[in-house]
Amino acid sequence: MKHPEIAWIIAIILAVLFAAMLVHGIHTGDADYVRKNAQNFCFG
């Protein structure tokens, strides 16, 4: 990319967006579902 500052801006926006998605997922119980799914998957 010829303009590195644009890459920085994109990276910062993406980081904020993904952090918001992560927090939203925790609040809606998705994180707990991921844990239950992982534990259900485990055969041991």
Place this chain on the structure above:
Amino acid sequence: MARKRGEFGRTGKRRAVQWVSAIAVNSYFLAPFGKYLCVPVLNCYSCPVGTTACPIGSLSSFIVLKRLPIYIIGFVGLIGVLVGRALCGWACPFGLVQDLMYKIPSPKWKLPRLFDGLKYVMLFLFVIGLPLILGGDTMKSAEQRITGDAKSYDYCALVCPVGTLEAGIPSRFMKVSDDASGDKAPPLPDPGEDGMPPVDWAPPPDIENLPPDGAGILPEELPEPVLKDAPRPGFRLSWRFGTKLGILGSVLVMMVIARRSFCRALCPLGAMMAFFHGASFLRLRTDQDKCTRCMRCVRVCPTDSRRVPAGDERREATSECVLCLDCVRSCPERDALTATLTGRRVMRSRDRNETS
């Protein structure tokens, strides 16, 4: 005693980190906390000692249930933006297996770039497309899904060699599952009124001729009750599990011949993380004035992704770059090649005779 760079090998620190990571994600006792985390390293969460939740398996499960995987995308995306594919190079246990397998002496082969696109097929077809279109039975047991015996059509059930290696094969030899070992495992029996599963009890053949006082009928003479649909011992090979074993064998052979071949051709997690290649805070930077274009960094690159930028070009590597930083360590020119995290230098190339 100070040692010269390269004296103990280029990948000493990285190898140590890989081992620590492999132990951490398979440390069992951390599972109560780790199962919340979709750490983007390829390690099967069906393995009894697995600590973290596999992002690929979790994503497929969410898609089957028509549930938006916001949490998974957020988790994986945040790590992708912060460090790019560095976890592929530094923390993935299967990456460690590949690095070690490549050390086996054999004829070596350079994987054609054409194969790089195959992992995107894995991601969009097997992780997203087939689960979305065909669905699947998410309530089947782990053993049935990993070994391909359940009606699942995702990457875990059809392709994943990590699941086959870490969970599929062990589950076939360990009698830990309560409902599977055959090609088409039967459903669990309905419990009776007492909550116990029904039993098939066959009366003794001569029960009609027994004396009315019941003499001769002793508990030890009765046949053992047989649980319906009880697990059948032994190793049975379904065609789907056989196919997965074939894929695993092929992948293991390819690991010996071509460096990081699975990462480049088949890993859907690598395909996900590759999207963050251009927008990551962890970056490489070449100082054009100091670079002598000796191409040593290109030669040591495990994924053949390193590019030496020329002129105004700023592209340091293709999206296959796993940020192992072997290129930085191997560079013989001081400060010609550096790795930066949010603009701050985290590693720089040094003179070959420089002590560390």
